[in-house]
Amino acid sequence: MNTENNHNENKNKNDIMQSVLEKIKAGDIRMRSKSFFVGKMVVIIIVALMILLTSAFFVSFISFSLRASGRLILLGFGWQGLKAFILTFPWGLFLIDLVLLVILERLLRSFKFGYRSPLIYLLGGVFVVVILAGLAIDEETSLHAAVWHAERSGGAPGFFLGSLYDNVRQPPxxxxxxxxxxxxxxxxxxxxxxxxxxxxxxxxxxxxxxxxxxxxxxxxxxxxxxxxxxxxxxxxxxxxxxxxxxxxxxxxxxxxxxxxxxxx
Amino acid sequence: MLETEENSAEPETVALSDEEVALLVQHGDKDKFAVLMERYEKKLLRYGRKFLSDKENVTDAVQEVFIKTYQGIKSFDPDQRFSPWIYRIAHNMFVNAIKKNSRNPVSFIDFDTLVAHPTYDDTAPADREQKEMRVLIDRGLAGLPPNYREIIVLYYLEELSYKEIADILRVPIGTVGIRLKRAKEFLKKQLPERAKDFE
Structure with missing residues (x-):
């Protein structure tokens, strides 16, 4: 029985090796070039950076809209104010941002520092970076004010971006x-x-x-x-x-x- | 001429490490790929048989692993170890095979990787534990969930370290320890039921 198992195993091995080597010799399978993998990594990095920037932009927009519409001041008005703040918070945009962060986390797992970290640390770290970047964009730049003015005068870039600023200053x-x-x-x-x-x-x-x-x-x-x-x-x-x-x-x-x- | 088992084991090739052989393949010596296949075929077949439930797919899956390895050989960094790299390719292939064939696919969310776990000492299992585990493995592996089955195979049968397993599975090292601990407990709990089957 052992002899038969060994024979079957050797047969399998030879079949696999022969099959793969024949394919290599025939040119049916080829080594991908190093630049293919370098290019793939570059694309991952670019996509990750774009997601990071988009996510930070959304965070900065949420911060801007809360200030511009006055909803931020609700936090200083006790429980009633807090309740109104929660009800008027742009949860839809927040959810989109969370989805972006999850996608970003999956991309970061392509790297050693990504998969070696527990998920909560990685997501938490990304979340903190995005929040800080978003707040910095809102507080240190006049990006949103500029886009808002452009949207008012009909010059906002892109339909989606313009519609984002519709009624942004309108208190609920x-x-x-x-x-x-x-x-x-x-x-x-x-x-x-x-x-x-x-x-x-x-x-x-x-x-x-x-x-x-x-x-x-x-x-x-x-x-x-x-x-x-x-x-x-x-x-x-x-x-x-x-x-x-x-x-x-x-x-x-x-x-x-x-x-x-x-x-x- | 195709390299075969008999003439791939030239003395100078035998002396080369996996990483050196891979480097030669990267530089165009396609025949040397047979050396890597020769060295890893038995291991991957064993890994596949223990990990996959459908044994008929193992040969196809291992063949695909070698094809993917050859196609991606230029992405291998010769300064790293070759073994975890090829096992990573095998892991992905086997997981895809399980997902295709199983009614209960591998979970998308890996709860073991959510939080940090204490890093268990990665001491080589003592001989006695190794022998005991091999008995349990032979009798009880089929009933384990795939992620427990795999970690038992990689640690006890393939004798890889925690770090290597972490790189193959792309999880934190602490997760390897906790998952192994749970897998052993699961296996031991199963043993009374499995023992009845053999009576």
Whole structure:
């Protein structure tokens, strides 16, 4: 039995060797050139870098849109603000970014440093690099402001890129976030609380629509604020207001002046 | 003239390492490829038989491994070891064969590679453990999941180190240790059931 097994094994070996050597001699299989493999590695590196840059761009855009629309300030308004922030966060874009990071991680596994690292460290490292790069792009450059201006004047590169910037500065009114100019300040009376009248204007909206650009809101201040002065705003100031929309107006739980960086 | 088993083992070739032979092939000495096949055919057939469940595909799979090895020989870095490199090609080929033929393909997500595991000492298994494991392997390997089966084969039958196995499977070295530990436990647990089959 052992002799028969050995014979079969040797036969298999000879068949395999002969078959492969015949194919080599006939030219049916050829060595790929070194430049093929070098080229393949170069392509992987280029694709990885492109994914990294695209991912960082998306992160920077998310950061920019949160600032420009005022959603970032919601984080300073307690649990209500946090809830509104979570509801208005651009999760779709975030998910696309995560998919890009997963693809990038698979590409990095082509390299020794990639597969020798546990997945969580590799993904975590890539995530941190992308976040830092994205924030740096947003905070240190005026890339998004420039693209936004170009999109407004019809010169944004590419359909997708232009559509990304549609309404980027528009606060989500449905979630109770508004931006406008204070046009009137009312003090508290025995009959009612202090309030502001807020008016949106052309600078506030991306939509060239009179119905939207001429919106006016009555902002009712919280009971602990007996005048608009106590929130350190004055007539003519541009402010963000976070509040619950009720029939008698917006009941504010957070007010913040619009930072200069938002005016571009 | 095709190189055959009888005349490929010239004295000067026998003295050459796998890496030196591969370098010669890279520089155009196609006949020397027979030397590499001669050295690795038996090992890869054994690896394939233990790893794949369908034994009839092993010969085809090993032949494909050599074809891929020849085609990709110029991507091999002669400063590295040849053995993990060819085993890596074999691993990919066998995994693809399992995926094609199996109803339960190899999992896309490898949970063993998610976090860092303590690096176990990669000491060569003692003779006694080696003998015990070979008995268990012969009796119980078929019932193991593919990723456990493979690591047992590579460590105990092919006698590769943790580092070499990590390079073949493209996983962290700690993962090799933890997977081997789990594979041995799985195999030992299976043994009572397998022992009944032989009664």
């Amino acid at each position: 009114h449905d979630e109770g976030l508004f931006r406008g100019t204070v046009v009137f300040m009312g003090i508290a009376t025995p009959g009612g609380p202090a309030f502001l009248i807020l008016k949106s204007d052309d600078q506030d909206s991306d939509i060239d629509d009179a119905a939207t650009t001429s919106l006016v809101w009555k902002v009712i201040l919280p009971p602990n604020l007996n005048s608009a002065n106590s929130v350190d705003v004055g007539i003519g100031d541009q402010i963000f207001v976070a509040g619950d929309v009720l029939p008698d107006g917006v009941h504010a739980y957070g007010i913040e002046k619009v930072p200069n960086v938002n005016t571009f």
